[in-house]
Amino acid sequence: MRRLLLCLALLLPAGIAAAQHNHAGRGTPEAFTATPAFGPDGTLWLVRTEGSRVVVVRSSDLGRTFTAPVPVTPEPLNLDWGPDARARIAVDSRGVAIVTFAIFQDKNFNGRAFHARSTDNGASFTQPRPLTADTTSQRFETVAIDPAGRVFTAWLDKRNGAAARKAGKPYPGAALAYAWSDDEGARFSDTEVALDNTCECCRLGVAFAGPGRPAVIFRNIFPGSVRDHAVVTFRDPATPGPLTRVSTDNWKIDACPHHGPSLAIAPDGSQHAAWFTDGSARKGLFYARAESDGAAFGPPRPLGTPDRQPARPYLLSAGPALHLVWKEFDGDKVAVRWQVSTDSGRSWSPATTVADTGDASDHPLLVARDDRVYLSWLTKNEGYRLIALGGAS
Amino acid sequence: MRRRALLATAFGGLGLVAAVAAAQVATVDEPLSFSRGSWAKLRAAHAGLPTVVHLWGLTCGPCLVELPHWGELAKARPDLRLVLIAADPLPQEPARVSATLAKSGLGNAESWSFTDRFYEKLRHEIDPAWAGELPRTVLIATDGTVSVLPGVADLARVRAWLDAQAKPRL
Numbered sequence: 001m002r003r004l005l006l007c008l009a010l011l012l013p014a015g016i017a018a019a020q021h022n023h024a025g026r027g028t029p030e031a032f033t034a035t036p037a038f039g040p041d042g043t044l045w046l047v048r049t050e051g052s053r054v055v056v057v058r059s060s061d062l063g064r065t066f067t068a069p070v071p072v073t074p075e076p077l078n079l080d081w082g083p084d085a086r087a088r089i090a091v092d093s094r095g096v097a098i099v100t101f102a103i104f105q106d107k108n109f110n111g112r113a114f115h116a117r118s119t120d121n122g123a124s125f126t127q128p129r130p131l132t133a134d135t136t137s138q139r140f141e142t143v144a145i146d147p148a149g150r151v152f153t154a155w156l157d158k159r160n161g162a163a164a165r166k167a168g169k170p171y172p173g174a175a176l177a178y179a180w181s182d183d184e185g186a187r188f189s190d191t192e193v194a195l196d197n198t199c200e201c202c203r204l205g206v207a208f209a210g211p212g213r214p215a216v217i218f219r220n221i222f223p224g225s226v227r228d229h230a231v232v233t234f235r236d237p238a239t240p241g242p243l244t245r246v247s248t249d250n251w252k253i254d255a256c257p258h259h260g261p262s263l264a265i266a267p268d269g270s271q272h273a274a275w276f277t278d279g280s281a282r283k284g285l286f287y288a289r290a291e292s293d294g295a296a297f298g299p300p301r302p303l304g305t306p307d308r309q310p311a312r313p314y315l316l317s318a319g320p321a322l323h324l325v326w327k328e329f330d331g332d333k334v335a336v337r338w339q340v341s342t343d344s345g346r347s348w349s350p351a352t353t354v355a356d357t358g359d360a361s362d363h364p365l366l367v368a369r370d371d372r373v374y375l376s377w378l379t380k381n382e383g384y385r386l387i388a389l390g391g392a393s
Numbered sequence: 394m395r396r397r398a399l400l401a402t403a404f405g406g407l408g409l410v411a412a413v414a415a416a417q418v419a420t421v422d423e424p425l426s427f428s429r430g431s432w433a434k435l436r437a438a439h440a441g442l443p444t445v446v447h448l449w450g451l452t453c454g455p456c457l458v459e460l461p462h463w464g465e466l467a468k469a470r471p472d473l474r475l476v477l478i479a480a481d482p483l484p485q486e487p488a489r490v491s492a493t494l495a496k497s498g499l500g501n502a503e504s505w506s507f508t509d510r511f512y513e514k515l516r517h518e519i520d521p522a523w524a525g526e527l528p529r530t531v532l533i534a535t536d537g538t539v540s541v542l543p544g545v546a547d548l549a550r551v552r553a554w555l556d557a558q559a560k561p562r563l
Contacts, residue, residue: 027485027488029483029485029486081483082452083482083483253544254455255526256452257526258482278526307522309516309517309524329513329514329517331514359510360511380510380511
């Protein structure tokens with residue numbers, strides 16, 4: 001508590017102060033998220049958005065007890081509360097934790113993305129610094145550590161849209177931008193744009209095809225305002241590969257679905273995607289598998305019961321297994337449904353309910369410690385839960 | 394609101410006057426709170442009367458473009474019983490909801506706003522098959538028959554529907 005007060009007393013860093021025009025007023029929407037990562041010693045790290053601040057807590061007993069919250073953002077901020085936005089955390093093999101988050105700069109949903117890190121086992125975080133020098137808008141930033149220990153970050157960036165409009169040219173959506181850090185998240189490289197005209201309001205999914213080879217899944221804008229999903233797998237750290245369309249759902253919409261996809265890559269190199277669509281070709285939640293990066297995705301398999309609002313899918317590959325969860329609602333309770341595959345996504349166990357709740361909830365997420373996979377879920381009634389999948393931990 | 398009531402109790406008469414004044418301002422300025430059970434109340438309040446429910450959101454770009462057209466329709470058609478529901482995935486600032494409607498010529502329309510974080514439940518009560526996409530228009534006829542116009546509404550269809558409601562049934 002003393003540390004918290006001390007941090008609150010610190011001056012607001014200029015970078016954030018400049019971007020923070022509007023202070024949160026009464027009734028301002030509030031994010032309700034908790035995002036997990038395991039450290040090398042088995043400690044669970046959670047980054048949480050609590051009203052107008054981002055905090056990190058740690059647990060050495062698989063989520064039963066947590067340390068006191070350590071602020072990442074010492075001052076209250078107008079955090080990005082978009083339904084698909086969340087602070088993210090990655091912990092590297094030496095226990096350095098890197099957090100990313102975004103704030104709203106204005107009432108038009110222009111964001112500003114920041115990063116901060118802890119090199120003292122979570123006792124403190126560095127002053128948040130912008131991920132990029134451009135001030136137009138960044139949202140849906142995500143951070144992940146590749147198999148060689150480099151830190152990769154990607155986000156949706158509006159600089160090219162602003163430039164195009166200035167030149168009198170149309171520019172739907174945003175751009176998929178990225179940067180790397182070779183020093184455990186202390187600094188990030190100059191921003192590169194992998195691709196223009198992605199949907200601007202859905203989370204990204206990231207997995208690695210190998211060292212220096214991130215694969216990013218996102219809602220793309222195809223000709224005719226069709227917002228279907230695509231994967232870009234990098235050939236090397238500086239070369240995004242060609243766009244692979246996951247599915248032709250034909251969702252023609254000039255709006256924000258606020259509902260992003262998830263991606264996993266199995267040890268055999270196969271790619272696995274799960275996503276929500278309301279297209280004319282199909283509606284609901286789906287899963288599809290591609291043999292390798294760049295290969296065409298197979299036929300979409302529907303997930304869940306169509307009249308139960310199946311939503312918010314999450315995929316994770318850990319050891320020999322692929323895990324898939326999503327939310328369903330039966331009119332009374334929200335359930336997290338779970339399926340597992342041990343043959344590279346060719347066949348899946350019957351869906352079972354691993355947790356449920358009777359009020360508001362965050363998206364269900366998956367996190368692995370060695371080969372053990374856990375559901376990480378924040379709900380209003382039960383608080384935070386870490387639930388081992390496939391039996392007791 | 395509950396907090397205001399408690400305050401009034403704590404501070405006696407003067408507090409009560411202040412609380413009532415605040416509540417009156419709130420009813421003029423702010424949308425009605427849409428929470429668990431509100432849909433049934435809304436349906437009951439309009440039962441037997443042809444009603445157009447328009448679901449929109451502050452976080453929905455096309456909705457903001459469309460709203461002024463609803464404002465024009467409301468002005469041109471006094472027979473339009475219009476109910477607006479701000480159905481954003483996260484509860485929004487009530488003052489922004491009202492200001493946006495007032496700017497679109499809808500300051501006097503019946504207005505609700507999602508205030509309950511249990512988004513799945515609110516959507517399910519309105520329509521179990523609704524994935525939450527906005528805008529969305531629900532036409533409820535005198536006999537309770539519901540037709541849905543997903544996306545930006547074709548207002549010619551709404552006018553035709555209004556005309557059909559006005560005709561005596563044989």
